[in-house]
Amino acid sequence: MTDEALAVVEAGSHMLLYASPRAMDLLYVASPPDATCRLTDLLNCDDGHLLRFLNDAATVTSPLISRVRRLSDGAALTAKGQRVAGEDGRPLIAVALKADTELSRRFRLLADKITALDLEIEHRKAVESELSRNALARDRTLVAVRHIAEIESGDPASLNHALDVLWRACGCPGAAVIGVEAGQLLLRALNGRLAGSFDMNASLCLPMGLADFWDMPEADRAETLRSALDEVAKTPCDLSDLTVWPLFVGSEAKSCLVLQGPCEFPTEVEILSEAVASLLSRVNVETELRHAQKLQAIGELTGGIAHDFNNILSVILGNAELIIDGIEKDRPEALEMELANAIRDATLRGATLTSRLLSFARKQPLMPQSLSLNTVLRDLDPLLRRALGEIVDIEVVWAGGLWKTRLDQGQFENALLNLAVNARDAMPDGGRLTIETANTRLDTEYAAQHLEVTPGQYVMIAVSDTGTGMTPDVIREAFTPFFTTKGVGQGSGLGLSMVFGFVKQSGGHVKIYSEPGQGTSVKMYFPRDTAASGTGSGEQLASAALRASANGFILLVEDDPHILRYAERTLILLGYEVDTALTGDTAAELLQSRSYDILLTDVILPGSLNGRRLADLAYELWPTIKVLFMSGYTENAIVHNGQLDPEVELISKPFTRDQLARRLQKLRKQ
Numbered sequence: 001m002t003d004e005a006l007a008v009v010e011a012g013s014h015m016l017l018y019a020s021p022r023a024m025d026l027l028y029v030a031s032p033p034d035a036t037c038r039l040t041d042l043l044n045c046d047d048g049h050l051l052r053f054l055n056d057a058a059t060v061t062s063p064l065i066s067r068v069r070r071l072s073d074g075a076a077l078t079a080k081g082q083r084v085a086g087e088d089g090r091p092l093i094a095v096a097l098k099a100d101t102e103l104s105r106r107f108r109l110l111a112d113k114i115t116a117l118d119l120e121i122e123h124r125k126a127v128e129s130e131l132s133r134n135a136l137a138r139d140r141t142l143v144a145v146r147h148i149a150e151i152e153s154g155d156p157a158s159l160n161h162a163l164d165v166l167w168r169a170c171g172c173p174g175a176a177v178i179g180v181e182a183g184q185l186l187l188r189a190l191n192g193r194l195a196g197s198f199d200m201n202a203s204l205c206l207p208m209g210l211a212d213f214w215d216m217p218e219a220d221r222a223e224t225l226r227s228a229l230d231e232v233a234k235t236p237c238d239l240s241d242l243t244v245w246p247l248f249v250g251s252e253a254k255s256c257l258v259l260q261g262p263c264e265f266p267t268e269v270e271i272l273s274e275a276v277a278s279l280l281s282r283v284n285v286e287t288e289l290r291h292a293q294k295l296q297a298i299g300e301l302t303g304g305i306a307h308d309f310n311n312i313l314s315v316i317l318g319n320a321e322l323i324i325d326g327i328e329k330d331r332p333e334a335l336e337m338e339l340a341n342a343i344r345d346a347t348l349r350g351a352t353l354t355s356r357l358l359s360f361a362r363k364q365p366l367m368p369q370s371l372s373l374n375t376v377l378r379d380l381d382p383l384l385r386r387a388l389g390e391i392v393d394i395e396v397v398w399a400g401g402l403w404k405t406r407l408d409q410g411q412f413e414n415a416l417l418n419l420a421v422n423a424r425d426a427m428p429d430g431g432r433l434t435i436e437t438a439n440t441r442l443d444t445e446y447a448a449q450h451l452e453v454t455p456g457q458y459v460m461i462a463v464s465d466t467g468t469g470m471t472p473d474v475i476r477e478a479f480t481p482f483f484t485t486k487g488v489g490q491g492s493g494l495g496l497s498m499v500f501g502f503v504k505q506s507g508g509h510v511k512i513y514s515e516p517g518q519g520t521s522v523k524m525y526f527p528r529d530t531a532a533s534g535t536g537s538g539e540q541l542a543s544a545a546l547r548a549s550a551n552g553f554i555l556l557v558e559d560d561p562h563i564l565r566y567a568e569r570t571l572i573l574l575g576y577e578v579d580t581a582l583t584g585d586t587a588a589e590l591l592q593s594r595s596y597d598i599l600l601t602d603v604i605l606p607g608s609l610n611g612r613r614l615a616d617l618a619y620e621l622w623p624t625i626k627v628l629f630m631s632g633y634t635e636n637a638i639v640h641n642g643q644l645d646p647e648v649e650l651i652s653k654p655f656t657r658d659q660l661a662r663r664l665q666k667l668r669k670q
Helices: 021-027 049-059 101-149 158-170 210-214 218-232 266-330 335-360 373-388 409-425 444-449 472-477 495-505 561-573 584-593 611-621 657-669
Strands: 006-010 016-019 064-069 076-085 091-099 174-181 184-192 242-249 252-260 369-371 392-397 405-407 431-442 456-465 509-515 519-527 553-557 577-581 598-602 626-631 650-652
Touching: 006 021, 016 021, 021 091, 049 064, 049 076, 049 091, 101 158, 101 266, 158 174, 158 184, 158 266, 174 266, 210 218, 218 242, 242 266, 252 266, 266 335, 266 561, 369 373, 369 409, 373 392, 373 409, 373 431, 373 456, 405 409, 405 519, 409 431, 409 456, 409 495, 409 519, 431 519, 472 509, 495 509, 495 519, 553 561, 553 584, 553 611, 561 577, 561 657, 577 584, 584 598, 584 611, 598 611, 598 657, 611 626, 626 657, 650 657
Parallel strands: 392 431, 553 577, 553 598, 598 626, 626 650
Antiparallel strands: 006 016, 006 091, 064 076, 076 091, 174 184, 174 252, 242 252, 369 405, 431 456, 456 519, 509 519
């Protein structure tokens, strides 16, 4: 009997008095029954069927069979009950249980399938809900990207418009765009709650550069940026949950997008950040293009008036010198002498002003030669120290193995002096000026972000000071002619303009890095001369004013009668024999009738023969003739790509008698 599922129950109380091990398994009883365990507690009796079965089994002598269910899981069992008597005569019921194995298995399988089906239904509902949310997010993202793409990059508020679109699409409390401009990390656009807590263009201070910032773990980036924002917040702002996204301009993360609050749809934000980065790239390129177009327009205007203006200055300067010569012989201390000298000095200042304008316009004729900037700096060092005075400490750092570059040495020295003087003015209480040379390379990525830059090897010279520095607005306008932050009468605003034009005309690149209170660094990049062969800086004539006696026969060609008359008188005073002509055609007739030692001709002449063609005719007729061009504004007749044609000699108007004498003397010695 013990191998069967047998249980003994008290008839009246249904108390379980005994259960075999098999019965215990079927009833799910873990330990032998005690005086508190009833069979009705183990089997389902809700419908009264079990109670009727037990009552009937206690009153009849024949066995009864019934179907019962286990209370724990509802599994079906077959119960066979029969009345028996105990040792003390108490009525007992012997219940033999038998499990319906197949039926139970099916019930279990069905229950498992129902449970799995319920889970699948719940999963599908969750997936459908997520897909619906993702579809809405995708649609919002596509609409936002289209709106950002349609924003005009020329609009000064374009980044704010883009941030408005992104802010609405993401549903975050606040957003900001932070970018590098002129070496500073600035808040360039703000929205939502962040807009009320910060000022636009507020400068942030990170303990590292932006490149190192992106190398940090994401959590550290957010904490670092949070600390920087806290320092410039004008009102308390909750920055406990920030998400930082890089904005790539080319292959470099030059800016970042900051979202306040948790990011619900990171993929969509990443797509939107790329759209904002594209707009940022367009803004940078178009801003630089518009600035370049403005500078080009000013340059064209400058070139247009330079020729006539220099002709006028030539007449004034020449006649002032003739007056000085006449007065000097008879009354060297006369008032007329003082006035004539004042006119001469003012004319020379005007000539310098015009020269700087032409340099900015990239129309100043250059005479480049292969140079080592280290050598030029060593020669220029004493002059720099005298010009800047003792309150400025000058440090020059020469790079070893510096490449050569092709430059007009005189123009380069002027550019460097202009930068040094600007640095001195930015350090009124003294400071340190550092001039550094280096070999470097500008890659395609950098060239793509800067107009007129060709990728390749460059010689870099940096002029850095510890002065007051510049704001981004000042940096943007620094190269514009006549723009200056100095007081009235303290500067013409053409120093940096001349530097800009000279560097660009030399095929180079110039960049300003500055921050208010932190000083300024101006870096000039000049192309490497891969075929360096020049060794000298040109012959230097010792005499400042040469006088000639029967120095030769000169054919002077100038279309302006006033300049022609002044130049003729000057040449005669220098001891030359002179023939004159107002046009190229007249000069050609004179060349065919006799020979000359020197042809001194303006570049721009009326008629079919300009100065270049007239010179070609002179060489054809008289191969040994020397030619010196003069011009206040050189066109492409003798200048190409901003540089004089080989073997061309040019003197720029207006010129003094001493300058003309030196050039003629040098020409005759060649």
